[in-house]
Amino acid sequence: MAVQFSTAFNATTFSATTVASALVVHKFGGSSLASAERFHAVADILLAQPQASAWVVVSAPGDTTDALLALLDAAADQTALEQHWQALSQQLRLLVTRTLSVATAPLVLNQLNSWLADVPVAAQAGRHNDVLAIGEKLSTLLLSHLLQDRGQQATAIDARDFLRLDGQQVQWQQSAELLQQLVQPGFNVVTGFIARTVDGKSITLGRNGSDYSATIVGRLVLAQSINIWTDVDAIYSADPRKVPSARAYRQVPFAQARTLAQLGNPVLHAKTLSPLADFNAELVVRSSYEPEQPGCRVSRQAAIEVQFVTDLADVVLVTFPKSQQVTAEQAAAALQSTVFAVPGDVKSWVVEQKNLDALLSFLGQQQIYPRVSSAQYQAIAWVKPAAKQQQQLSLQAAHWLERQQPAFSFENAELALWLFQPPLSARELTEFHQLLLPSQVRLNVVVAGTGNVGSEFLALLGKQQQAFTGQIELKLAGVFNSRQACFSDDLTVQNWPQQLATAPAYQKQELLDYLAALPSPKVLVDITPSKAFAEGYGDFVQTGCHLISANKQGVTLPLAQYQQISALVAEQQVSWLANTTVGAGLPVQRILQELQSSGDHIQQISGIFSGTLSWLLCKYDGSAPFSEFVTKAQAEGLTEPDPRDDLSGKDVQRKLLVLARELGLTLDINDIELTPLLPEGLEQGSWDEFWLKRDELDSAVAATFATAKAAGQVLRYVATLTVTAEGPKANVQLLSVAPDHPLAAIQACDNVFVIESDWYQANPLVLKGPGAGRLVTAGGIHADLAILARQQMAAAKAARHSQAQAAAWANERA
Numbered sequence: 064m065a066v067q068f069s070t071a072f073n074a075t076t077f078s079a080t081t082v083a084s085a086l087v088v089h090k091f092g093g094s095s096l097a098s099a100e101r102f103h104a105v106a107d108i109l110l111a112q113p114q115a116s117a118w119v120v121v122s123a124p125g126d127t128t129d130a131l132l133a134l135l136d137a138a139a140d141q142t143a144l145e146q147h148w149q150a151l152s153q154q155l156r157l158l159v160t161r162t163l164s165v166a167t168a169p170l171v172l173n174q175l176n177s178w179l180a181d182v183p184v185a186a187q188a189g190r191h192n193d194v195l196a197i198g199e200k201l202s203t204l205l206l207s208h209l210l211q212d213r214g215q216q217a218t219a220i221d222a223r224d225f226l227r228l229d230g231q232q233v234q235w236q237q238s239a240e241l242l243q244q245l246v247q248p249g250f251n252v253v254t255g256f257i258a259r260t261v262d263g264k265s266i267t268l269g270r271n272g273s274d275y276s277a278t279i280v281g282r283l284v285l286a287q288s289i290n291i292w293t294d295v296d297a298i299y300s301a302d303p304r305k306v307p308s309a310r311a312y313r314q315v316p317f318a319q320a321r322t323l324a325q326l327g328n329p330v331l332h333a334k335t336l337s338p339l340a341d342f343n344a345e346l347v348v349r350s351s352y353e354p355e356q357p358g359c360r361v362s363r364q365a366a367i368e369v370q371f372v373t374d375l376a377d378v379v380l381v382t383f384p385k386s387q388q389v390t391a392e393q394a395a396a397a398l399q400s401t402v403f404a405v406p407g408d409v410k411s412w413v414v415e416q417k418n419l420d421a422l423l424s425f426l427g428q429q430q431i432y433p434r435v436s437s438a439q440y441q442a443i444a445w446v447k448p449a450a451k452q453q454q455q456l457s458l459q460a461a462h463w464l465e466r467q468q469p470a471f472s473f474e475n476a477e478l479a480l481w482l483f484q485p486p487l488s489a490r491e492l493t494e495f496h497q498l499l500l501p502s503q504v505r506l507n508v509v510v511a512g513t514g515n516v517g518s519e520f521l522a523l524l525g526k527q528q529q530a531f532t533g534q535i536e537l538k539l540a541g542v543f544n545s546r547q548a549c550f551s552d553d554l555t556v557q558n559w560p561q562q563l564a565t566a567p568a569y570q571k572q573e574l575l576d577y578l579a580a581l582p583s584p585k586v587l588v589d590i591t592p593s594k595a596f597a598e599g600y601g602d603f604v605q606t607g608c609h610l611i612s613a614n615k616q617g618v619t620l621p622l623a624q625y626q627q628i629s630a631l632v633a634e635q636q637v638s639w640l641a642n643t644t645v646g647a648g649l650p651v652q653r654i655l656q657e658l659q660s661s662g663d664h665i666q667q668i669s670g671i672f673s674g675t676l677s678w679l680l681c682k683y684d685g686s687a688p689f690s691e692f693v694t695k696a697q698a699e700g701l702t703e704p705d706p707r708d709d710l711s712g713k714d715v716q717r718k719l720l721v722l723a724r725e726l727g728l729t730l731d732i733n734d735i736e737l738t739p740l741l742p743e744g745l746e747q748g749s750w751d752e753f754w755l756k757r758d759e760l761d762s763a764v765a766a767t768f769a770t771a772k773a774a775g776q777v778l779r780y781v782a783t784l785t786v787t788a789e790g791p792k793a794n795v796q797l798l799s800v801a802p803d804h805p806l807a808a809i810q811a812c813d814n815v816f817v818i819e820s821d822w823y824q825a826n827p828l829v830l831k832g833p834g835a836g837r838l839v840t841a842g843g844i845h846a847d848l849a850i851l852a853r854q855q856m857a858a859a860k861a862a863r864h865s866q867a868q869a870a871a872w873a874n875e876r877a
């Protein structure tokens with residue numbers, strides 16, 4: 064039984080009016096049909112659609128067209144032809160038997176065998192287009208039978224039975240009339256890529272021909288929507304393989320999609336969009352691998368501000384007088400490739416070098432002999448947001464471009480285009496994209512402490528900003544120390560020392576007000592040694608900022624205070640990262656977190672936790688007073704601001720407390736037994752006062768060292784935390800160990816963490832490496848910052864995804 068189209072075809076109805084019916088055309092490309100599993104996935108997609116019937120346009124399965132082209136290339140050589148034919152026949156027969164039921168497969172195999180039998184004859188007779196048609200014909204047959212196997216009505220249609228072209232022109236009226244005689248209820252599965260001339264010759268529609276077939280069929284049947292099922296579910300603001308921060312758009316206005324297509328977009332093609340130029344259907348790009356995703360809608364109704372940065376490699380510039388009538392669109396259609404007309408007085412076209420000869424011959428036929436640039440370029444275009452068509456480049460982007468020195472620049476209201484030689488790298492393209500489409504996430508970073516470690520952290524921040532370019536902006540939003548504070552949007556990693564030098568005195572209330580007003584996400588990075596400052600963490604967190612602490616004072620505050628801050632951190636849903644408080648850049652807390660989150664139980668943590676004491680006890684050989692070595696360690700940036708924190712063992716005691724709390728133990732500092740290296744009384748008073756009494760330290764260490772040496776042993780300052788059934792036991796002490804002891808053989812400054820757990824018992828997990836120093840510590844703080852940055856990026860992505868989903872649902876409801 065033949066059925067009528069929902070709206071009778073009539074050339075006069077080809078206007079940009081909305082069609083009342085909800086006819087949908089689905090197009091599946093080769094990769095969506097590359098195996099039996101993919102054919103089944105396509106059938107699943109079709110059966111999950113709300114429409115009970117649909118038009119389906121299919122490409123050849125997988126790489127069948129390439130295999131057919133290779134076979135045609137080999138046609139002159141009988142043996143090679145035979146080999147190609149055998150391989151292809153086997154592959155296609157296997158696909159049929161794997162895809163269809165035992166009852167249906169023989170029918171399709173019979174048909175396939177008769178087509179295959181004709182292939183060698185057709186190849187040698189030059190009937191190339193008949194050979195090339197086999198792939199699409201097989202896809203229609205396979206899919207329609209598969210749908211029938213699933214209880215559906217489905218018909219395979221060879222597009223050459225209705226689609227007529229005169230040169231490049233689709234014969235709409237004739238094609239529609241022919242198609243009307245073929246249409247059946249249920250699914251009509253049509254071959255993509257192939258058609259016939261008005262005088263009956265079999266032809267192909269060239270590169271991306273099946274997408275073109277889909278929009279032609281869409282227009283012929285007056286479809287409301289044409290779904291191009293491919294391997295992406297969005298149209299990106301730039302090539303995401305080069306620009307990781309490219310934005311995924313779910314809607315693109317038709318006019319911008321056309322410009323993109325003319326610029327060689329890999330998903331949208333100029334030819335594909337051409338039937339929609341005066342026909343108001345939407346085109347939806349969807350992923351057949353993620354059919355639950357809404358995809359990207361290209362339509363005249365898309366009310367969204369989008370912009371793009373496109374790039375096309377190896378192009379030349381072809382220039383001729385503007386009076387010539389020929390258009391780039393005509394040339395692109397004739398060449399089936401990208402020919403882009405750049406804005407300007409002179410007619411200038413950008414064309415890929417590989418298509419230059421074809422273009423010159425096309426122009427030659429019209430007596431046009433253009434000038435061709437002697438060099439090859441990379442063409443970068445900025446497709447401007449439709450709502451801001453008068454938009455100029457930002458000052459920053461203009462300066463950036465000036466530095467890159469493009470060979471040519473063109474600009475009009477909709478578009479700017481530059482030709483570069485040498486081409487921009489992916490990193491440069493990402494930078495440019497970031498300037499034009501600044502990443503939506505900015506992480507405001509406020510740094511407390513500009514001393515030994517703080518200044519190193521700030522020095523490295525510039526590099527990290529570069530590394531995250533296009534993904535998230537790490538904005539230096541404030542810097543202060545105990546004396547001055549600079550809170551300003553003008554701060555940069557280059558100018559902070561000058562800005563801070565002339566800034567007013569630091570006041571906590573001013574910091575609190577600034578943090579409260581600063582947009583989220585924001586982070587306060589504490590690189591001070593100050594307990595008073597750490598006691599204010601609760602106030603800071605209540606402004607909604609994250610915390611990164613290198614300062615051990617916060618994580619070792621008395622238990623009640625520590626728990627109060629932790630509760631506020633949880634309440635505000637912010638992060639508190641403090642990996643450098645133990646082992647500097649060594650990721651010891653992260654290892655403990657991972658072990659515990661995977662179900663392990665830690666039984667003991669022991670080892671050397673002080674880089675300073677490790678360095679001093681490795682270097683000290685009795686040749687000079689111990690205090691001279693302390694001065695050297697201080698100069699190397701290893702010690703605490705007051706090195707007596709190291710010598711007293713208090714710094715190690717704090718670190719052990721940090722790890723104990725990481726295990727969820729409710730210890731306080733005094734629960735950790737401490738045997739200091741520093742003789743009693745010397746920790747009191749100022750550093751200068753201590754320095755006058757340093758002989759006491761020197762002689763105490765010299766004596767202990769001599770005893771150990773006499774016994775053939777070495778000194779190590781060791782921390783131990785054991786979790787027993789009776790409760791935790793923790794101590795830090797100076798030990799004299801034999802040379803074969805596991806803690807004896809270390810490099811100066813090494814920390815060693817020996818972790819014994821349910822899973823690491825007989826052979827403990829050992830983490831070893833430099834545990835102090837300005838570079839490793841600053842690096843460790845950056846590791847925390849990078850973790851936070853990634854968390855923010857993931858949160859922003861999730862928010863964008865749910866916004867897109869909400870928009871898609873709203874669309875559907877509408």
Ligand SMILES: NC(=O)C1=CN([C@@H]2O[C@H](COP(=O)(O)OP(=O)(O)OC[C@H]3O[C@@H](n4cnc5c(N)ncnc54)[C@H](OP(=O)(O)O)[C@@H]3O)[C@@H](O)[C@H]2O)C=CC1
Binds near residue numbers: 517674704835
């Ligand atoms: N060195 C290392 O290997 C490691 C160090 N750390 C930790 O890093 C932190 C910094 O160490 P380091 O850089 O050597 O110390 P510094 O003494 O060199 O610098 C400390 C900075 O903090 C500022 N500061 C002090 N108190 C306050 C306050 N109340 N408010 C605001 N700013 C204040 C100081 O200001 P001003 O300039 O005005 O004096 C100075 O800029 C310490 O907590 C240390 O334990 C952690 C792991 C390893």
Ligand SMILES: N[C@@H](CC=O)C(=O)O
Binds near residue numbers: 645672673714834
């Ligand atoms: N002074 C400390 C620095 C790191 O926390 C040490 O030496 O370990």
